[in-house]
Amino acid sequence: MVKSMTGFGKTTVESGNKKIVIEIKSLNSKQLDLNLRMPNLYKEKEMEIRSMVKEQLDRGKVDMNIYFDNSESDKDVSINANVVMQYFNQMLDISTRLGMEPDKNELLQTVMRFPDTLQVKMEELDEAEWLNLKTGIVKALEEINKFRIQEGKALIKDIGHRIELIQQLAAQVPQFEGRRIEVIRQKLQEKINEWTDVKNIDQNRLEQEIIYYLEKLDITEEKVRLTNHCQYFLETVEKEEAPGRKIGFIAQEIGREINTMGSKANDHDIQKLVVRMKDELEKIKEQSLNVL
DSSP states (O other): OOOBSOEEEEEEEEETTEEEEEEEEEEOOSSEEEEEEOOGGGGGGHHHHHHHHHHHHOSEEEEEEEEETTOOOSEEEEEOHHHHHHHHHHHHHHHHHTTOOOOHHHHHHHHTTSTTSEEEEEOOOOHHHHHHHHHHHHHHHHHHHHHHHHHHHHHHHHHHHHHHHHHHHHHTTHHHHHHHHHHHHHHHHHHHHHHSOGGGOOHHHHHHHHHHHHHHTOOHHHHHHHHHHHHHHHHHHHHOSSOHHHHHHHHHHHHHHHHHHHHHHOOHHHHHHHHHHHHHHHHHHHHHTTBO
């Protein structure tokens, strides 16, 4: 199943008195670029979480955010009363010695900014909470993959339609080729008549040179290769699970044949078809960047 690299998944799980929210967003990228934000409580599981994301999402610029919905903290904070009292009494004593009458409220606020006035006890992650978190991550990854599959269907439908348009435009080229060759031949003959003494020209050799020149402008091979590349593109999209990189390469080959056809065309109508094919191909390339 072809997926887009654009997606979103969110889930909430409960663990004790906590509500843990897991949000995952992704955009296109050549590799997996994971930006993971989570409480310090879960830091010890970071590598395992990253491995879970890599296994499911493969590629993309991914923002993953894990947080507590009910403002629960993984920190148990208390005031270190003994330290605060020592700071306060010493500051009060210094103020008295200096003949100052301190505002005790302001003094306390100042003391509370001193080191070690707060005791912070980190909560430890237990196995039950980790299993709950892991379940939530799995669900969030399932949600984002559903989103990616849905987006992927829309992408492939659009890309396939544009490939078909290129095939239709390429199929219109032959109707202009017979006239094109004759026009080129006439122009060559007119130029030769202007620049040389017609009486001294070897007509057989001249015909050979014209044929050689016309062969250089022949676009039969380009048309055949373009047809094959377009067919291969559609087959790759249909058969491969993650064709993003591959169809990008095939699109480059399609572009090469279209460009060569345009450079050889020497015909206004064919050039117009080439421009329209290039326009569709650019849209295909843009869309392909988002295909996993």
